Amino acid sequence: MxxxxxxxxxxxxxxxxxxxxxxxxxxxxxxxxxxxxxxxxxxxxxxxxxxxxxxxxxxxxxxxxxxxxxxxxxxxxxxxxIGRLFQDPLKGTAPNMTIEENMALAYMRTAKKPFSIGISKKDRDYIRTRLESLGLGLENRMKTKVGLLSGGQRQAITLLMATMTTxxxxxxxxxxxxxxxxxxxxxxxxxxxxxxxxxxxxxxxxxxxxxxxxxxxxxxxxxxxxxxxxxxxxxxxxxxxxxxxxxxxxxxxxxxxxxxxxxx
Ligand SMILES: Nc1ncnc2c1ncn2[C@@H]1O[C@H](COP(=O)(O)OP(=O)(O)OP(=O)(O)O)[C@@H](O)[C@H]1O
Ligand SMILES: [Mg+2]
Known part of the structure; x- marks a missing residue:
């Protein structure tokens, strides 16, 4: 390995x-x-x-x-x-983008999907399912800008983004x-x-x-x-x-x- x-x-x-x-x-x-x-x-x-x-x-x-x-x-x-997480919760996510935009970007990058404007319903459903698995209620805040979240919430999202595709x-x-x-x-x-x-x-x-x-x-x-x-x-x-x-x-x-x- x-x-x-x-x-x-x-x-x-x-x-x-x-x-x-x-x-x-x-x-x-x-x-x-x-x-x-x-x-x-x-x-x-x-x-x-x-x-x-x-x-x-x-x-x-x-x-x-x-x-x-x-x-x-x-x-x-x-x-x-190679997925990475650092000590600083501000490092892994873009503060001015929403939760779903951050997640979609990570997904497109790792899944080598072509970048498309907008997020398809299928992608959005997938992102929601992943967020639900965190048990932090973030699936109900997908349009919230990441910069408004706590350090722990941001780190949890960064973790999901790093592991979106294994x-x-x-x-x-x-x-x-x-x-x-x-x-x-x-x-x-x-x-x-x-x-x-x-x-x-x-x-x-x-x-x-x-x-x-x-x-x-x-x-x-x-x-x-x-x-x-x-x-x-x-x-x-x-x-x-x-x-x-x-x-x-x-x-x-x-x-x-x-x-x-x-x-x-
Ligand atoms: N970019 C750099 N330029 C110069 N020296 C560096 C650089 N990065 C690390 N070092 C030096 O290399 C050594 C190892 O640093 P490293 O950051 O890997 O330690 P660490 O085990 O992660 O420590 P910590 O527990 O403090 O995070 C240290 O002496 C550090 O000062
Ligand atoms: Mg260190």
Whole structure:
């Protein structure tokens, strides 16, 4: 499925600000796997996702998706089959367009349908059904401009847009971190539901160690540009947050520090 091979990413190469953000990182993902990623600030988590999505090109190594070498493929091309969500709920949607216009655009882009002025009844019914599945009542507000919605509602819509046609890969970069705890929980539940129902291969960065263990089937811990732990199977199943923190201490000789970390 996804095969990341010995990738290295260096920022500001050969300057005093040189920073090795990823060092020789490899990762093999099976189809349908849901991997969570944790790690301290600056560990390289976002850089890893950015390299997979094509926002940054790697300095060394290569990336395959379904056997295709995408290492040098442009970001907009990868965006056709890689869905993405970021921390900022304002990033994924156009505020001056209505809910249904945003959704229709996402649908046309991913389904490679020709762009048409106006939305057909069939498309509108489909969009309504998808919105209903969120359970947020947004199907009754399809003509509302997205800019008027709350951060959580916007993030839920972005999630739907990213998964409108099942992406080969879904990349989530702390997509609930900017939401209040109750809304974050709701969006996380929706994420799990959509990923499960569509068997989407997913990589999710989270600052919340408990949800990292609770979501998906495998958890990676990153530190200083490397994957220092790969937890899965029985070992992961029996792990508590405290066990994870202890493992981090052993592996890195320091305390886990992430300014957004939640230990409960
Ligand atoms: N565009 C950039 N230019 C220069 N340095 C960068 C850039 N992006 C990231 N870095 C550096 O690369 C390292 C890894 O950053 P990255 O954003 O991947 O960390 P992270 O694990 O996502 O951290 P956080 O938990 O704070 O989001 C950091 O030292 C960061 O300062
Ligand atoms: Mg980050």
């Amino acid at each position: 996804l095969s990341v091979n010995n990738i290295t990413k260096i920022f500001n190469k050969k300057t005093v600000n040189e920073r090795v953000a990823l060092e020789n990182v490899s990762l093999q993902m099976e189809p349908g796997e849901f991997i969570t990623i944790i790690g301290g600030n600056g560990a390289g988590k976002s850089t890893l996702l950015n390299c997979i999505a094509g926002s940054y090109l790697v300095d060394e190594g290569y990336i395959l998706l379904d056997g295709e070498n995408i290492t040098f493929q442009k970001e907009h091309k990868r965006a056709r089959y 992406p080969k890969l879904l990349l989530l970069d702390e997509h609930t971190a900017a939401l209040d705890p109750a809304t974050a929980e709701k969006v996380l539940e929706l994420t799990k539901q959509i990923v499960r129902e569509n068997t989407i291969t997913t990589l999710m960065i989270t600052h919340n160690i408990a949800s990292a263990l609770d979501c998906g089937n495998r958890t990676l811990m990153m530190e200083q540009g490397k994957i220092i732990l790969d937890l899965q199977g029985e070992q992961r199943g029996s792990m508590t947050v405290e066990d994870v923190l202890e493992l981090f201490r052993q592996k890195s000789n320091r305390e886990f520090d992430n300014d957004r970390v939640l230990l409960s």
